[in-house]
Amino acid sequence: MKFLPLLWSSLWRKxxxxxxxxxxxxxxxxxxxxxxxxxxxxTFGVDIAGLDRLILIHKVSLIMPLPVSYLGRLSTMDGVKxxxxxxxxxxxxxxxxxxxxxxxxxxxxxxxxxxxxxxxxDQVAAWKADRQxxxxxxxxxxxxxxxxxDRIPIIGTIWQPKQGQVWDFNIAGTYDGxxxxxxxxxxxxxxxxxxxxxxxxxxxGWYVVKIADASQAHEMGAKFDAMFANSxxxxxxxxxxxxxxxxxxxxxxxxxxxxxxxxxxxFTMILxxxxxxxxxxxxxxxxxxxxxxxxxxxxxxxxxxxxESLLVAVIGGGLGLLASxxxxxxxxxxxxxxxxxxxxxxxxxxxxALIVGLGLLAGLLPAVNAMNLKITDALRxx
Amino acid sequence: MFNWIxxxxxxxxxxxxxxxxxxGSSGVAIIGIAGVxxxxxxxxxxxxxxxxxxxxxxxxxxxxVMRSGADSEMTSGLGGAEVDVxxxxxxxxxxxxxxxxxxxxxxxxxxxxxxxxxxxxxPMRGVDRTVMRxxxxxxxxxxxxxEFGTNEVVVGRGANGQFAGLTVGNELHSGQDTWxxxxxxxxxxxxxxxxxxxxxxxxxxxxxxxxxxxxxxARLDSSESFNTFRDWLLANPxxxxxxxxxxxxxxxxxxxxxxxxxxVGYGIAALMGIGxxxxxxxxxxxxxxxxxxxxxxxxxxxxxxxxVVVSVLVESLALAALGxxxxxxxxxxxxxGYQTSTMNFQTFSQVAFAFQVTPQLLVMGLVYxxxxxxxxxxxxxIRAARLPIPSALREL
Numbered sequence: 213m214k215f216l217p218l219l220w221s222s223l224w225r226k227x228x229x230x231x232x233x234x235x236x237x238x239x240x241x242x243x244x245x246x247x248x249x250x251x252x253x254x255t256f257g258v259d260i261a262g263l264d265r266l267i268l269i270h271k272v273s274l275i276m277p278l279p280v281s282y283l284g285r286l287s288t289m290d291g292v293k294x295x296x297x298x299x300x301x302x303x304x305x306x307x308x309x310x311x312x313x314x315x316x317x318x319x320x321x322x323x324x325x326x327x328x329x330x331x332x333x334d335q336v337a338a339w340k341a342d343r344q345x346x347x348x349x350x351x352x353x354x355x356x357x358x359x360x361x362d363r364i365p366i367i368g369t370i371w372q373p374k375q376g377q378v379w380d381f382n383i384a385g386t387y388d389g390x391x392x393x394x395x396x397x398x399x400x401x402x403x404x405x406x407x408x409x410x411x412x413x414x415x416x417g418w419y420v421v422k423i424a425d426a427s428q429a430h431e432m433g434a435k436f437d438a439m440f441a442n443s444x445x446x447x448x449x450x451x452x453x454x455x456x457x458x459x460x461x462x463x464x465x466x467x468x469x470x471x472x473x474x475x476x477x478x479f480t481m482i483l484x485x486x487x488x489x490x491x492x493x494x495x496x497x498x499x500x501x502x503x504x505x506x507x508x509x510x511x512x513x514x515x516x517x518x519x520e521s522l523l524v525a526v527i528g529g530g531l532g533l534l535a536s537x538x539x540x541x542x543x544x545x546x547x548x549x550x551x552x553x554x555x556x557x558x559x560x561x562x563x564x565a566l567i568v569g570l571g572l573l574a575g576l577l578p579a580v581n582a583m584n585l586k587i588t589d590a591l592r593x594x
Numbered sequence: 595m596f597n598w599i600x601x602x603x604x605x606x607x608x609x610x611x612x613x614x615x616x617x618g619s620s621g622v623a624i625i626g627i628a629g630v631x632x633x634x635x636x637x638x639x640x641x642x643x644x645x646x647x648x649x650x651x652x653x654x655x656x657x658x659v660m661r662s663g664a665d666s667e668m669t670s671g672l673g674g675a676e677v678d679v680x681x682x683x684x685x686x687x688x689x690x691x692x693x694x695x696x697x698x699x700x701x702x703x704x705x706x707x708x709x710x711x712x713x714x715x716x717p718m719r720g721v722d723r724t725v726m727r728x729x730x731x732x733x734x735x736x737x738x739x740x741e742f743g744t745n746e747v748v749v750g751r752g753a754n755g756q757f758a759g760l761t762v763g764n765e766l767h768s769g770q771d772t773w774x775x776x777x778x779x780x781x782x783x784x785x786x787x788x789x790x791x792x793x794x795x796x797x798x799x800x801x802x803x804x805x806x807x808x809x810x811x812a813r814l815d816s817s818e819s820f821n822t823f824r825d826w827l828l829a830n831p832x833x834x835x836x837x838x839x840x841x842x843x844x845x846x847x848x849x850x851x852x853x854x855x856x857x858v859g860y861g862i863a864a865l866m867g868i869g870x871x872x873x874x875x876x877x878x879x880x881x882x883x884x885x886x887x888x889x890x891x892x893x894x895x896x897x898x899x900x901x902v903v904v905s906v907l908v909e910s911l912a913l914a915a916l917g918x919x920x921x922x923x924x925x926x927x928x929x930x931g932y933q934t935s936t937m938n939f940q941t942f943s944q945v946a947f948a949f950q951v952t953p954q955l956l957v958m959g960l961v962y963x964x965x966x967x968x969x970x971x972x973x974x975x976i977r978a979a980r981l982p983i984p985s986a987l988r989e990l
Binding site: 270 | 876
């Protein structure tokens, strides 16, 4: 600790170089944080998808509907805890560019199946009491500045009401959830949809089934599909995790490629910064000689040089990570295109590890060299 | 004046010739700038490839009719009676008594993606007998066109490359239906090449759509007859539709995704650019300070300050240009023509496309590199000019 002033003054020996080195490291780790956020956004929240929830879709394609009558048959099967259905609505609020997901659900089983959506009890009661009621994610409510009690008109694209084109909804409540939960959806009541749509009565989008034993997911899925085989609505069952993963893979490798290129380049930049830091130690050979003459031990020289490069890495990188964290906390800048916009804790830790790694890598070789230096050589070299 | 130019050239040449002696620190600047250019060019090549595939699909002499309120072909729906009315509209090309318009269904079929072996939403289009006259850019390149009234299909070249089981002669099993692939087509690299085409009547049965369609794609008499066609349909109370030029429809479809990719690309490149400028500044400061004595000597001999400034700037620009060219070439070699597919969220279905490293992108990368070099060289150049001669001469 008492060497801190020494460290500090050697750091500012060449002011400009230190400032720019710090700045490059800062930018590199700011980027690192943002990239990890984008990468997480492209996985569509696969990390929190449940393993004990199965999704049943029509075998031919996701866009084909299933009959509502399957609910009874699924609910009474052994090993099924709870089953419910959801229907994609795909409506437009004011303008097509205001895209967000709207789904028709059955409130009670829906909230029981998705405990990660947190809704205040009085708002749940209000939702159950109002047929036109909806609950919206807090991020969505913030985006359009909606409050509980607001009436919002949505134009149906797939489902037309019996009269006109507009469906009216009342905001009964908002749902919140931990980081990583998609808080940009609107959930409304299936009975409202079914009674008022022109055509398609009794059809739902897909089923979500919670099973008692997650390890039986594969067997249960096969059982469901066998039950509905050879009917006019055959099904395909996957775990929710598998479903979300499959969906993310449909985005293809463009996200992966974008991130791979940038990370590769980022590492190059970090290596370049490491090189600059090492350079600054090499230039000070004679000073190391002086320190040794004054009686500094080899070990303390090693520690001194290593701490200096660590200090640079930690200040620059730490501030960079902090800045990216602050930026991400502001929420999705694209206005709804990246519903899951968060910097996962795991990536903060890997960033921190990278910072320490950078400090050690940049300092190790020059530190060892400095340690092994003979005083006479060092002083002569100047 | 000539003297000044002569001095500048002499000092600059001296600088450039000594670059190899400072390879280490110059390399730092070159690599930093090359990296930024790689990121910029390759990320934007994704957006430009995607946009090209979407734009290549449209023709201004075709109009797309959808139900009013529908935001894509997927969510549109038209009854058989409405289709009959649409085919009578003026402004539409006719061959004898047949309207050159194709009433179509647009659905998704679940097929595995070859690269990941996971299910993908592959678009499937049921088309009319007139389809080849409506889309005259489409040509069958392998096998033959399907027979109307049968379960035969033809597949686009992009779909053939990206999804499993779409080779000519193969049979596809989807639910209780079996489709036989009898041909492969090309469509100038446009989005249709990601699709599977079959008879719309057969598809109506397979997807239980009754006598309903989703869209009508009409070939116009000429590009100018669009307004006649649209106004007649909008004024007609028998139909409730919206009419758009096909080009406009696809441009709108590609906007969201290419906007997102471009946003990410420019954002990352801008941030990295800042980092690279720092690298360049460091390099040039090192270059100036290691040559402080030479510079001071030149100035003591009477060389002009401006020529010293210019020489430092030129060196920095030269390094940047080298980095820019290296980055551009690397991005081109690695990504130009890379085939992939992604999800178009408007229709929930796949689009196959190739990355395009266009000349415009390469020029943009180079310009950006030079800009970084200019900014990076400016401060060190000023410092070189301000170097106090006596102390610089003394410096070791």
